[in-house]
Amino acid sequence: xxxxxxxxxxxxxxxxxxxxxxxxxxxxxxxxxxxxxxxxxxxxxxxxxxxxxxxxxxxxxxxxxxxxxxxxxxxxxxxxxxxxxxxxxxxxxxxxxxxxxxxxxxxxxxxxxxxxxxxxxxxxxxxxxxxxxxxxxxxxxxxxxxxxxxxxxxxxxxxxxxxxxxxxxxxxxxxxxxxxxxxxxxxxxxxxxxxxxxxxxxxxxxxxxxxxxxxxxxxxxxxxxxxxxxxxxxxxxxxxxxxxxxxxxxxxxxxxxxxxxxxxxxxxxxxxxxxxxxxxxxxxxxxxxxxxxxxxxxxxxxxxxxxxxxxxxxxxxxxxxxxxxxxxxxxxxxxxxxxxxxxxxxxxxxxxxxxxxxxxxxxxxxxxxxxxxxxxxxxxxxxxxxxxxxxxxxxxxxxxxxxxxxxxxxxxxxxxxxxxxxxxxxxxxxxxxxxxxxxxxxxxxxxxxxxxxxxxxxxxxxxxxxxxxxxxxxxxxxxxxxxxxxxxxxxxxxx
Numbered sequence: 434x435x436x437x438x439x440x441x442x443x444x445x446x447x448x449x450x451x452x453x454x455x456x457x458x459x460x461x462x463x464x465x466x467x468x469x470x471x472x473x474x475x476x477x478x479x480x481x482x483x484x485x486x487x488x489x490x491x492x493x494x495x496x497x498x499x500x501x502x503x504x505x506x507x508x509x510x511x512x513x514x515x516x517x518x519x520x521x522x523x524x525x526x527x528x529x530x531x532x533x534x535x536x537x538x539x540x541x542x543x544x545x546x547x548x549x550x551x552x553x554x555x556x557x558x559x560x561x562x563x564x565x566x567x568x569x570x571x572x573x574x575x576x577x578x579x580x581x582x583x584x585x586x587x588x589x590x591x592x593x594x595x596x597x598x599x600x601x602x603x604x605x606x607x608x609x610x611x612x613x614x615x616x617x618x619x620x621x622x623x624x625x626x627x628x629x630x631x632x633x634x635x636x637x638x639x640x641x642x643x644x645x646x647x648x649x650x651x652x653x654x655x656x657x658x659x660x661x662x663x664x665x666x667x668x669x670x671x672x673x674x675x676x677x678x679x680x681x682x683x684x685x686x687x688x689x690x691x692x693x694x695x696x697x698x699x700x701x702x703x704x705x706x707x708x709x710x711x712x713x714x715x716x717x718x719x720x721x722x723x724x725x726x727x728x729x730x731x732x733x734x735x736x737x738x739x740x741x742x743x744x745x746x747x748x749x750x751x752x753x754x755x756x757x758x759x760x761x762x763x764x765x766x767x768x769x770x771x772x773x774x775x776x777x778x779x780x781x782x783x784x785x786x787x788x789x790x791x792x793x794x795x796x797x798x799x800x801x802x803x804x805x806x807x808x809x810x811x812x813x814x815x816x817x818x819x820x821x822x823x824x825x826x827x828x829x830x831x832x833x834x835x836x837x838x839x840x841x842x843x844x845x846x847x848x849x850x851x852x853x854x855x856x857x858x859x860x861x862x863x864x865x866x867x868x869x870x871x872x873x874x875x876x877x878x879x880x881x882x883x884x885x886x887x888x889x890x891x892x893x894x895x896x897x898x899x900x901x902x903x904x905x906x907x908x909x910x911x912x913x914x915x916x917x918x919x920x921x922x923x924x925x926x927x928x
Contacts, residue, residue: 434460434461434462434588435460435461435462435483435484435552435553435556436461436462436464436480436481436482436483436484437454437461437462437463437464437482437483437484437485437486438463438464438465438466438467438473438476438477438480438482438484438485438486439451439454439463439465439466439467439486439487440466440467440468440469440470440473440485440486440487440488440491440496440499441466441468441487441488441491441515442468442469442488442490442491442492443488446488446515446540447466447468449540450486450515450540450545451463451466453540453542453545453546454545454549456542457542457545457546457549458545458546458549458550460549460553461484461549461553464480464482465479465480465482468491469491469492469493469494470487470491470493470494470495470496470498470499470502471493471494473485473487473494473499474494474499474502474503477503477506477507477510478506481507481510481581482510483510483511483556483585484510484511484512484513484549484552484556485499485500485503485510485511485512485513486512486513486515487499487500487512487513487514487515488514488515488516489514489515489516489517496514496515497514500512500514500532500533501532504532504533509559511533511534511552511555511556512532512533512534513533513534513535513536513548513552514528514533514534514535514536515535515536515537515538515540516535516536516537516538517537517538534548534551534552536548557618558618560585560586561618563586564586564587564623565613565615565625567583567586568615568623568625568633568682569613569625571678571679571682571683572625572627572633572682572686574683574686578679580676583675583676583678583679584675584676586675587623587635587675587678588675589637589638589639589675590638590639590674591637591638591672591673591674592635592636592637592638592672592673592674592675592678593634593635593636593638593641593646593669593670593672593673594633594634594635594636594669594673594678594681594682594685595633595634595636595646595650595653595666595667595668595669595685596631596632596633596634596666596667596685596686596689597631597632597653597654597657597664597665597666597667598630598631598664598665598666598689598693599630599631599657599659599662599663599664600630600662600663600785600786600787600788601693601695601752601784601785601786601787602690602693602752602753602756602784602785603627603628603630603631603785604628604778604781604782604785604860605781611627611628611629611860611862611863611866612628612906612907613625613626613627613628613906614626614628614629614631614632614902614903614906615902615905615906616902617898617901617902617905617911620898621637621640622634622635622636622637622640623635623636624902626902629862629866629903630785630862632657633682633685634650634653635678636649638672645670646668646670646672647668647670650666650668651700654666654700656896657896657899658698659832660832661788661832661834661836661837662788662834663695663696663697663698663788664698664699665689665692665693665694665697665698665699665701666699666700666701667685667688667689667692667700667701667702667703668700668701668702668703669681669684669685669702669703669704670702670703684703684704685703688701688703688704690751690753691751691753692751693751693752693753694749694750694751694752695752695755695784695787695788695789695790695793696746696787696788696789696790697749717741717758717761719762719765721733721737722734722737722738722741722762722801723765723766723769723771725737726766726771726772726801727771729803731802731803734798734801734802735798735802738794738797738798738801739794741794742755742790742791742793742794742797745758745790746790752784755784755790755793756780756784759780759784759797760777760780763775763780763800766801772801776851778850778854778860779800779847779850779851779854780800782835782846782850782860782861783796783797783846783847783850785860785862786834786835786836786846786860786861786862787846788834788836792836792846795845796845796846796847799845799847799848800847814852815856817842817844817852818852818853818856818857820842821838821842821849821852822868824838824841824842825838825865825868826868826872829868829869829872829891829892829893830890830891830892830893831893832893833865833893835849835850835861835862838861849861866903866907867907869892869893869894869903870892870903870904870907870908872891872892873888873889873891873892873900873904873912874908874915876888876891876892877912877915877916877919878919881916881919881920882916882920883916885897885900885901885912885913885916888900888912889901889912900912901913
């Protein structure tokens with residue numbers, strides 16, 4: 434509920450406006466009142482209202498001076514001037530400068546109701562953007578939002594939280610390629626993903642209608658799962674007040690990081706101890722593997738990689754542990770001159786997109802074995818890239834993954850990764866999403882009356898709400914809004 438500070442030196446006028454807000458504006462609450470601008474400025478400092486409604490003519494500090502000072506100190510507070518016809522010319526300068534809205538006396542309930550609805554829409558958009566910004570910063574362990582502000586962004590008394598991730602951890606050496614995903618403004622459950630593979634759910638307690646959050650999220654988990662991928666979920670079963678959200682988010686993301694085991698579906702309860710303590714990178718014996726790499730023995734490398742990954746899989750080592758070992762190994766081999774190159778982004782793609790430890794092992798072998806990647810002339814590699822793009826365009830309605838493309842074109846994931854970074858300037862998964870969104874936009878341009886659900890299915894999304902979040906993240910507008918625009922243009926052209 435948005436907070437309003439009402440300022441007027443006439444008690445009857447003050448009471449009149451407060452009663453209208455109380456009885457006709459359910460999304461607003463009068464947080465406080467003041468009889469002049471100076472007192473109002475002090476209360477604005479204390480209350481940090483969303484809206485200030487002020488009469489023009491008041492002692493000590495008039496309404497124009499008040500809203501100008503409010504705008505200077507707190508730019509996000511919306512101001513409204515209440516002006517009689519005789520004072521309107523006096524107030525016009527402030528109104529035209531964008532400092533405030535205005536309403537003329539005598540104040541009618543319908544005028545206040547209409548004005549507050551307009552302000553509500555602006556505040557909804559403002560708080561939507563602020564909430565998304567908070568989630569983005571908090572997911573990275575940054576930001577310093579005060580408790581009062583968190584209460585404004587998350588106004589319900591109690592929340593539940595859970596997170597799931599498809600496949601491995603998000604890219605760390607490909608920052609800036611993928612876009613964050615946010616729930617749509619009209620969605621009551623708040624959803625945030627650091628990329629398209631992830632979703633953090635924040636559910637107000639009053640939406641569960643007696644159902645346990647664990648049962649609710651189990652249904653979400655079952656609905657999102659797809660074949661050819663693995664999913665890791667972390668659920669916090671106890672409700673919490675919004676003030677505790679930064680700590681809760683940190684707990685969930687840490688638990689997710691330590692819990693992901695490549696190829697293993699699992700739902701983990703937040704607060705459980707980690708199943709496998711991490712070891713220091715240097716404790717693993719890579720001496721035999723280093724020997725085979727130095728000797729350029731393909732057979733020896735293959736056998737040793739198979740042994741190591743088989744051992745780690747049997748020990749149920751989490752991804753962060755395995756990835757740490759592999760990065761240590763490649764860094765060590767590169768520093769000793771036993772590797773010609775060390776591409777962090779290629780390793781990043783391998784771990785974030787792999788669906789099994791066997792697949793990771795094969796791709797690591799490809800990077801270590803001399804000639805492990807089939808060499809193709811530069812021009813031919815560009816042709817292969819164009820062929821893949823053509824294939825994607827013709828099969829967007831199907832389930833597509835890096836693994837399926839590698840099988841289709843008989844290439845390793847490392848080759849695919851390098852190809853898309855070189856020619857597409859981003860990982861394969863990001864390019865695929867971009868192609869899907871451009872195709873969806875093209876479909877909507879040609880068919881402005883199409884249902885969002887049908888447009889989503891034609892580009893490979895079975896969940897239209899998930900598709901809407903991806904579309905909004907990529908294009909800055911929801912599919913329904915985009916279709917309305919296209920339909921309006923179509924009607925104007927027909928006239």
